[in-house]
Amino acid sequence: MNGEVTIRKAKKEEIHWVNEQYQRIGFKLSSLESDLIAIAMIDGQKIGVGRVQTISEFHAELGGMYVNPDFRGAGVAAKLFAFLVENASQFKHVYCLPFAHLAKFYQKFGFKQVIERDDVPDLILSKHHWCNDIYDHETLLFVKYNSKTEY
Template identity: 30%
Template sequence: MNEDSLIIKNNLEHIKWEQLSELFLEVGWNNHKVDRIVKAFENSQIVAIGYIENKVIGCGRVLTDHEFYATIYDVAIHPEFQGKGIGKAIVSNLLEHLDNISFVHLTATTGNEEFYRNLELKKHKTAMGRYLNLSLEEEYLD
């Protein structure tokens, strides 16, 4: 597979949900069951699915009110394709759809903060959150 053949689709037509679920497993997101992944992506206003040779190798999604706020979720790139510009292409694709949005929020996975800084996202000083999963609470919340 060649990263130069990356195609990003902003719809869920013909998506193979099993491939998206496998991607989540490949990046270590083991608590995401396929039925919940389907619901999350179908309920999102904007999606970006990265394909190489018809195989899902990256993704991201957005929830937004289309006026003031948007949040980017589930940016995941298959480990074989990390560091090749695919994550940047997917996040840039999502941000292009959010040009008129005043505030775009994203929670970076631990260790990936610099990647998002390079895309001109900045650390939020007053963000608050709640996690039902205690291990995520310990990782992300003060």
């Protein structure tokens, strides 16, 4: 990998490519109407994708992180993640459902494991349950608080 990794928002004409990546790995498909989608590129080649899905005025979910295996280990996921976290700062709570073996990566960005689930949106709770039914890896429930007050 010689070039510099750049991250930018996906364009309307790229949604087909984005959803091809998600279909290949068994993730739910994305929509530009409800999702902020970021694409990682190097030398004009798309090498990774991630998204922030709006749940409500105050809640979002960060996820759909995928980096082409040929480009893993070069910090691409961290750059994608940082871009998405920065672009989700208007939400009070940003949830994510990482596989357990990736917990330390998410914690580096200020995410904490959810202990008290009373205020977690039903959509997130049901998706968390779905992930643990579907995927071979254990899926955790994390949140990042963007306000000064933690609930």
